[in-house]
Amino acid sequence: xxxxxxxxxxxxxxxxxxxxxxxxxxxxxxxxxxxxxxxxxxxxxxxxxxxxxxxxxxxxxxxxxxxxxxxxxxxxxxxxxxxxxxxxxxxxxxxxxxxxxxxxxxxxxxxxxxxxxxxxxxxxxxxxxxxxxxxxxxxxxxxxxxxxxxxxxxxxxxxxxxxxxxxxxxxxxxxxxxxxxxxxxxxxxxxxxxxxxxxxxxxxxxxxxxxxxxxxxxxxxxxxxxxxxxxxxxxxxxxxxxxxxxxxxxxxxxxxxxxxxxxxxxxxxxxxxxxxxxxxxxxxxxxxxxxxxxxxxxxxxxxxxxxxxxxxxxxxxxxxxxxxxxxxxxxxxxxx
Ligand code: KG4
Ligand code: ZN
Numbered sequence: 001x002x003x004x005x006x007x008x009x010x011x012x013x014x015x016x017x018x019x020x021x022x023x024x025x026x027x028x029x030x031x032x033x034x035x036x037x038x039x040x041x042x043x044x045x046x047x048x049x050x051x052x053x054x055x056x057x058x059x060x061x062x063x064x065x066x067x068x069x070x071x072x073x074x075x076x077x078x079x080x081x082x083x084x085x086x087x088x089x090x091x092x093x094x095x096x097x098x099x100x101x102x103x104x105x106x107x108x109x110x111x112x113x114x115x116x117x118x119x120x121x122x123x124x125x126x127x128x129x130x131x132x133x134x135x136x137x138x139x140x141x142x143x144x145x146x147x148x149x150x151x152x153x154x155x156x157x158x159x160x161x162x163x164x165x166x167x168x169x170x171x172x173x174x175x176x177x178x179x180x181x182x183x184x185x186x187x188x189x190x191x192x193x194x195x196x197x198x199x200x201x202x203x204x205x206x207x208x209x210x211x212x213x214x215x216x217x218x219x220x221x222x223x224x225x226x227x228x229x230x231x232x233x234x235x236x237x238x239x240x241x242x243x244x245x246x247x248x249x250x251x252x253x254x255x256x257x258x259x260x261x262x263x264x265x266x267x268x269x270x271x272x273x274x275x276x277x278x279x280x281x282x283x284x285x286x287x288x289x290x291x292x293x294x295x296x297x298x299x300x301x302x303x304x305x306x307x308x309x310x311x312x313x314x315x316x317x318x319x320x321x322x323x324x325x326x327x328x329x330x331x332x333x334x335x336x
Contacts, residue, residue: 001072003317004060004096005310008049008089009081009109010135011040015057016306017064017071018314023119025063026300026307027056035175039165046084053092060306071102073322075313078106079333080136086329094325105313106323109304110335114143115315116308117268117295124266124295131255133279134271134304135161135178138207138251139335140258143268146315151335152258153205160247160273163209167216167243171236172227181240182276188234188241190278193219195246197253205258212246241278248279252286259292268295275302 002024007014014028031048034040061068076093079086090106097104113132117124124130124143129152132139138155158166161178168177173184195215198208216239225235251273259267269283274296287294301307316322 001314001317002066002070003310003313004057004071004074005107005306005308005313006053006057006074006076006089006093007109007112007304007306007309008053008085009077009079010085010304011045012304013049013052013056014304014306015060016310017060017066018307018310021311021314023307023311024066025060026305027059027063028300028305029056038169038175040082042082042084045082046088049085049088053088057092068096068100071100073097073103073105073313073317075105075107075309075316077109077112077309078327079109079330081109081331083329083331086331090327090329094327098325103317103322104325104327105316105321106327107309107312107316108333108335110137110139111147112308112312113270114141114149114268115312116270116297116301116305119297119301119307119311122295124268124293127262128264128266128268128295129255129258129262130268130270131251132271133160133251133269133273135159135165137271138209140205140254141335142258142262146319147321149335153207153254155207155209157208157210158213160207160209160251161271163213163247164273166213167240170217170220170227171239173236173240178272178276181244182278184237184240185244185278188237188239190241190245192238193242195219195242197246197249199250199253203257203261205254207250207254209247212243216243244276244278248276248282251279252282256286256290256292259290264292266293266295270297270302272303275299
């Protein structure tokens, strides 16, 4: 069974081919156009998806050495995300499935992220606790089976990736924020500034990052930081490292607390922030110390990608979950 997966929910246009659960190709075009604006501009994102979706799909088919007539089904994300962006991949996927006379499968983007740890071996065993940390979401999920999961907690305000992006903006380090904060932090002292860790009440599975973000803002004001001045490098690196350490502490503590509470042996982390080098380093260490097995995608599959959509599509197809072609984009689609 050969599945084409399409991901266009935000600013990555990505397509991938999976054959019988094995990844054959993944082609991703990152939209650089947004860097001039310091953040994703929805209208520009949809136009860019429209322009590049055909070359990206052709690239994925070519890399997989298959022809479109070899496909058995097409999977595409129908939410959550930016409506104009989702509509491009969704409409393209439905149209292509209809043209080829094959099934179409609508995929929840958050469910797809969880599948990013199932693209390659080894895969986590059910049940496991999954932490999704992306630009729009921070979610702790108990994954009981392929399509059976329980949302344990999520952020009450900013998502982890959003906090990285906003802090990057305050520091004037550029866009995209997360990877740049990560890069500066590598040269900084994480103990330079004691930023608050928001754990909320004892045992809570919820998150909150807006207090931390505000603390960074107040600290920058108090120190008279000027992001346009040169020679700030050591200061910026120290703030990045200290902020990053606060985020990482909270994410790991909450993930391990949930893993203990639900008595699982496997833990998984996914989403754009799972590319963060300090988070990966600390997770590897803490998993060993706490005798749990850690699953984290390779870098290509942390941020949005077609491979996770194709893999989720393959599983859905195997279980007979096919979508109606009347399926519409749902920008606020929930987890279950
Ligand atoms: O999963 P993703 O590609 O898109 C969404 O579904 O939101 O996540 C994008 C987020 C952005 O906020 C980006 O700044 C963050 O992931 N990110 C990182 C790193 N790479 C990407 N955050 C921290 N460190 C990184 N290395
Ligand atoms: Zn995502």
